[in-house]
Amino acid sequence: MTWRFALLIEPAAPEDPRTDFADTFAVIDPATPALSVGELSTQRGDGIFESIGVVDGHAQEVEAHLDRLANSARLCDLPEPNVAQWRQAIVHAAAASPATGEGVIKLILSRGVEHGPAPTAWVTAAEARDSSDARGRGIRVVTLDRGYDSEAPARAPWLLLGAKTLSYAVNMAALREAHRRGADDAIFVSSDGFVLEAPTASVILRFGDRFVTPEPGGAILHGTTQLSLFEHLEALGHEVAYEKVPVAALAAAEAMWLVSSVRLAAPVTAIDGAEMAMDAELTADFNRYLLSPRD
Ligand code: PLP
Numbered sequence: 001m002t003w004r005f006a007l008l009i010e011p012a013a014p015e016d017p018r019t020d021f022a023d024t025f026a027v028i029d030p031a032t033p034a035l036s037v038g039e040l041s042t043q044r045g046d047g048i049f050e051s052i053g054v055v056d057g058h059a060q061e062v063e064a065h066l067d068r069l070a071n072s073a074r075l076c077d078l079p080e081p082n083v084a085q086w087r088q089a090i091v092h093a094a095a096a097s098p099a100t101g102e103g104v105i106k107l108i109l110s111r112g113v114e115h116g117p118a119p120t121a122w123v124t125a126a127e128a129r130d131s132s133d134a135r136g137r138g139i140r141v142v143t144l145d146r147g148y149d150s151e152a153p154a155r156a157p158w159l160l161l162g163a164k165t166l167s168y169a170v171n172m173a174a175l176r177e178a179h180r181r182g183a184d185d186a187i188f189v190s191s192d193g194f195v196l197e198a199p200t201a202s203v204i205l206r207f208g209d210r211f212v213t214p215e216p217g218g219a220i221l222h223g224t225t226q227l228s229l230f231e232h233l234e235a236l237g238h239e240v241a242y243e244k245v246p247v248a249a250l251a252a253a254e255a256m257w258l259v260s261s262v263r264l265a266a267p268v269t270a271i272d273g274a275e276m277a278m279d280a281e282l283t284a285d286f287n288r289y290l291l292s293p294r295d
Helices: 040-044 062-075 083-095 132-137 169-180 224-235 248-252 280-290
Strands: 003-009 025-028 047-055 102-110 120-127 139-145 185-189 202-207 210-214 239-243 255-260 264-271
Touching (some): 083 102, 210 224
Parallel strands (some): 210 239
Antiparallel strands (some): 003 025, 047 102, 202 210
16 A cells, blocks of 8 residues: 555544634654554554545545444544544545545544543545456455354444444454455354454345345444445335345345445455356446445
8 A cells, every 4th residue: 555645633522613623633744653652543453443435536425434433433432523624634635645546545533642642533545455356356255253143232332343443453364264265355244143244345235136235233334335335226226225134145145245435346256165146237337336426
């Protein structure tokens, strides 16, 4: 990843009425160290983040990402983000993003430095990795047990399962396990046999003219890409649904995608070693739509 831009933010209170937060921003060199060694984001992964896709300098689905950032903050007992301040920081980052091609803007809100000051926040902009292979040729996936049952989110909210926290070590370990098994990616399943999500993407299944995704319900992230694609599918006259999806349904699906903000729609070509047909035409339509400017 080529970093292009980084901005440190002094988080403003949510009720701060300013319309210009420029004096709370400090542009820094993304190649030089900037965080305190006491940072709880690096010591404990204690913070939240968002990754926003950028296409030809346009940051995609900003409001959906800001809504999820606020939701993650609530779940993690972090101070509520001042949305106007973050929106302005995103405008700066988008201006520093590649004017043509794809980029990624990250928003990070950390619990801060141990014993204060707290919290800390920053935004970065970088060029996106090339995802054309995953989009065009598809990906092979394996199912991996996430190690909790579908009632765990209600029983143990401190697991923060619906928050996009910085603690992604488990998600990265699952990707390594998928690679060890000869696959490109993984789909987490609950210990009582329901489909959850991929380590960095949401799952969409097609059954005839019906498109289904596992209901968020606190166990998984509500993907902004999935939300946007469901709007697109509904506008095309298709039926969309949030459901509890049993693992057996994966084999019955006529097509399947992992969708996320930067890689966009990656069609699944094999699941646990069983080949699966990919819908090249619909995938191309999904990615054309996802690469068009979206607010
Ligand atoms: N689920 C997880 C665990 C993720 O990390 C992500 C994105 O990184 C997603 C789903 C998809 O979310 P989005 O479409 O907003 O990128």
